[in-house]
Amino acid sequence: MKTTGGSDDQKRRAAERAAELVSSGETVGLGTGSTTAFAIRALGRAVDGGLDVRGVPTSFASRELARDVGIPLASLDEVASVDIAIDGADRLDADLNLIKGGGAAHAREKIVAAAASRFVVVADPSKVAETLDRSVPLEVLPDARTVVAGAVEELGGDPELRRAERKDGPVVTDNGNLVLDCEFGRIADPASLAADLSATPGVVEHGLFVGLADEAYVGTDDGVDVRR
Numbered sequence: 537m538k539t540t541g542g543s544d545d546q547k548r549r550a551a552e553r554a555a556e557l558v559s560s561g562e563t564v565g566l567g568t569g570s571t572t573a574f575a576i577r578a579l580g581r582a583v584d585g586g587l588d589v590r591g592v593p594t595s596f597a598s599r600e601l602a603r604d605v606g607i608p609l610a611s612l613d614e615v616a617s618v619d620i621a622i623d624g625a626d627r628l629d630a631d632l633n634l635i636k637g638g639g640a641a642h643a644r645e646k647i648v649a650a651a652a653s654r655f656v657v658v659a660d661p662s663k664v665a666e667t668l669d670r671s672v673p674l675e676v677l678p679d680a681r682t683v684v685a686g687a688v689e690e691l692g693g694d695p696e697l698r699r700a701e702r703k704d705g706p707v708v709t710d711n712g713n714l715v716l717d718c719e720f721g722r723i724a725d726p727a728s729l730a731a732d733l734s735a736t737p738g739v740v741e742h743g744l745f746v747g748l749a750d751e752a753y754v755g756t757d758d759g760v761d762v763r764r
């Protein structure tokens with residue numbers, strides 16, 4: 537998995553503490569990204585030790601990793617609710633609002649987070665900010681990319697089609713769509729921007745997660761800072 541932000545030790549501390557919250561019998565949302573990967577590995581070790589859970593992966597990458605470490609899986613279309621979801625974030629503010637989608641998985645991640653009784657964010661200190669201040673990824677239907685880009689500009693944003701690093705052309709999501717990374721500067725009112733983006737035809741999902749996270753585990757150099 538692609539590594540971003542803080543140190544692996546910080547990410548691992550946060551993720552392993554969050555994995556300890558999972559109990560036998562639970563359905564667990566498995567987020568995507570380099571921080572969540574540590575939680576998936578920790579859950580795999582716990583399953584080896586007898587923990588009885590089923591994981592709901594939010595991406596192709598998480599499904600592969602979870603399968604490799606032996607977590608029994610259910611696919612998203614099979615589950616009506618999730619007991620606990622563990623996932624990373626690209627930005628995290630003081631109210632636990634998030635920007636997600638650095639790995640283009642935010643559409644499925646949001647479905648799982650919203651279906652979860654408890655949504656736990658795992659992060660390192662580089663993700664924490666006073667105000668959300670990073671570009672917001674939008675998953676868009678391919679045919680809608682130009683009209684959505686125009687709508688984003690009308691909302692005061694600067695959209696850029698996300699391009700693939702190892703192939704010519706754009707990033708294509710696990711759902712077959714494109715990603716527009718939209719720079720809005722510092723986002724003073726995430727709920728209002730989220731509502732505007734959700735109301736834009738052609739936007740499959742945006743990466744603003746407002747009011748979804750129950751708690752955040754932020755790994756530091758010597759422990760874990762728990763925020764609620």
Ligand SMILES: O=C[C@H](O)[C@H](O)[C@H](O)COP(=O)(O)O
Pocket residue numbers: 538539540541567568569570571572623624625626636637638639640641642645
């Ligand atoms: O689409 C990807 C996700 O939203 C990730 O959870 C997010 O980008 C954080 O990833 P990482 O833990 O690698 O920084």
